[in-house]
Amino acid sequence: MELEERHFTDLFATTTRSKVEECTRIIPKKVTVEMNKELLKEVSDKEIRDAAFSMESLKVPGLEGLNGLFFQNHWVIISREVCDVIKDIFASRRMPEDMRETIMVLIPKVKQPECLSQLRPISCSEVFTELMEEAQREGRISGVKLAPTAPVITHLMFADDCILFAEAKEEELYQIILIMNRYTDASGQNINLEKSGIVFG
Known part of the structure; x- marks a missing residue:
């Protein structure tokens, strides 16, 4: 995994970003002051539950192998722990390293790729x-x-x-x-x- 990370980090690395504002100014503002105030409020148990139950139940699971169906069927048992973890992430603005891990699927550009440059990011x-x-x-x-x-x-x-x-x-x-x-x-x-x-x- 370190090899892939190093390759794509070098590939998409930038040495200068001198004119970011020229591009970002054209992106329409969709979050109003009132909306921002709501977003800055402490996340509630209901919001976390709503998010859990809005997940597609049989979509691809996370690294731990648990999909949306698990959280929905066992919410009564796990809700307190899940809510505490989510609230802690919002409060500390830090996500545990293991929760940020993901599975990388590399799509080949050629029939038999022999190096990372032949895989599609x-x-x-x-x-x-x-x-x-x-x-x-x-x-x-x-x-x-x-x-x-x-x-x-x-x-x-x-x-x-x-x-x-x-x-x-x-x-x-x-x-x-x-x-x-x-x-x-x-x-x-x-x-x-x-x-x-x-x-x-």
Whole structure:
């Protein structure tokens, strides 16, 4: 596990994040002052119970092998201990190391992977999505439509791959470059130009 952790830490490490505010300012604020006050209140036993019973009962269990069904069926017995642990985490703002452990599933990019670079990490970027959608709303990029009444698609993301859509115009290509530069300046992640391409259709 240490090998995987070291590989992906180096892969996604950043040396500079000088322009984070340029990207984060466009993310809409969805938490009001009143909502924030509610979020800062001490978590109640009822909230913890509601969360436990909102879990899908037969979804993949944690490392200890317990799924939602276990907690729901035995809540009368374990509720006090579970509530105490959750409240302690909120109060101390620290989660025990063993509770943060997870199972890593590596998806191969090739038939018989021989090194970690041939395994696919899962990555999702909400900020990049906001940048693309902002550009589309402002008319700086067009995106594509699969049908006249279909929504505009500006990009598709899967794991570490991303497809961007724009009209074959110099101005739109310039806007795409600006968006990518804003994202890389803010995140510190660089685009692998050797694995990138452009297609006109």
